[in-house]
Amino acid sequence: MADEALYEFLHSELVGYVTEKSAKENKKDDLSALEYMGFSSGYRIIERLTKERPRFNDELDTVKFICTDLWSTIYKKQIDNLRTNHQGVYVLHDCAFRFLSKLSSGRQYLESAPKYVAFTCGLIRGALANLGIKCLVTAEVQNMPGCKFHIQVQRS
Amino acid sequence: MTVHNFYMFDRYGQLLFYAEWNRLRQSGITREEEAKLMYGMLFSIKSFVSRISPLDNTSGSREGFHCYRTSKYALHYMETPTGLKLVLNTDNVAVNVHELLKQIYSQVYVEYVVKNPLCNLSEPIKSDLFEAQLDAVVKQSHVFTSKPT
Numbered sequence: 546m547a548d549e550a551l552y553e554f555l556h557s558e559l560v561g562y563v564t565e566k567s568a569k570e571n572k573k574d575d576l577s578a579l580e581y582m583g584f585s586s587g588y589r590i591i592e593r594l595t596k597e598r599p600r601f602n603d604e605l606d607t608v609k610f611i612c613t614d615l616w617s618t619i620y621k622k623q624i625d626n627l628r629t630n631h632q633g634v635y636v637l638h639d640c641a642f643r644f645l646s647k648l649s650s651g652r653q654y655l656e657s658a659p660k661y662v663a664f665t666c667g668l669i670r671g672a673l674a675n676l677g678i679k680c681l682v683t684a685e686v687q688n689m690p691g692c693k694f695h696i697q698v699q700r701s
Numbered sequence: 702m703t704v705h706n707f708y709m710f711d712r713y714g715q716l717l718f719y720a721e722w723n724r725l726r727q728s729g730i731t732r733e734e735e736a737k738l739m740y741g742m743l744f745s746i747k748s749f750v751s752r753i754s755p756l757d758n759t760s761g762s763r764e765g766f767h768c769y770r771t772s773k774y775a776l777h778y779m780e781t782p783t784g785l786k787l788v789l790n791t792d793n794v795a796v797n798v799h800e801l802l803k804q805i806y807s808q809v810y811v812e813y814v815v816k817n818p819l820c821n822l823s824e825p826i827k828s829d830l831f832e833a834q835l836d837a838v839v840k841q842s843h844v845f846t847s848k849p850t
């Protein structure tokens with residue numbers, strides 16, 4: 546894996562570039578480009594991570610894999626807390642999310658927090674999409690550096 | 702032993718950050734003026750030291766100026782290759798202050814300013830987290846143990 550700092554710096558440049566571009570096109574706070582980049586990265590990385598793995602038993606098993614293996618590969622730690630209502634809603638709580646941990650430990654810069662979690666929302670969505678789960682991923686930041694990712698599985 | 706105050710300047714002499722702990726006497730001028738005065742003095746000492754040195758400083762020896770001492774306090778100075786200047790005033794008995802300065806640079810400045818995309822590197826530091834971490838690192842260090850009597 547490439548140096549962690551490089552990924553951090555590249556990610557913040559990505560955020561800066563995308564927000565500047567959307568501001569120029571008069572689409573304020575349009576993070577869909579960022580989310581899509583995360584989606585395709587997640588879609589690809591999961592292929593590499595699961596190549597030596599047997600198939601998953603069920604949906605919960607798959608989400609657990611995201612919390613442990615995917616997270617520790619990318620963020621060098623595991624998700625601190627996983628909750629589910631067993632009806633397709635999962636909440637992943639990371640108490641010290643890497644892209645926020647350098648920003649603040651309180652409410653300062655809170656208005657910029659969504660920009661730094663959009664990529665990761667896409668990453669989760671992409672990873673699950675390639676494992677056959679269609680879903681919606683949103684993030685919620687109340688107190689930095691903690692972050693909650695909500696996964697809502699879409700059943701057809 | 703104690704730490705009095707801390708200044709951080711960028712390559713162009715702008716005051717990036719100032720903090721104080723046990724400063725018993727204020728200079729009586731505004732912070733900006735004081736910073737200019739401080740930077741001017743450091744700049745002069747640096748060129749003085751490099752000119753007056755009887756030894757060849759260019760061949761592998763340590764970077765010119767690193768501290769001065771008066772009867773009451775000592776000023777410790779560190780400059781990074783990128784021109785960032787860190788200044789820490791302590792009392793006379795403090796030892797290993799350079800370790801602390803390096804720690805402030807690598808564990809606080811790099812981590813919480815350089816790695817924070819919301820901090821503009823050419824502007825004074827506004828991050829609360831940086832301030833809190835700096836305070837923690839200084840207070841934990843062995844240099845900062847007792848208040849001056």
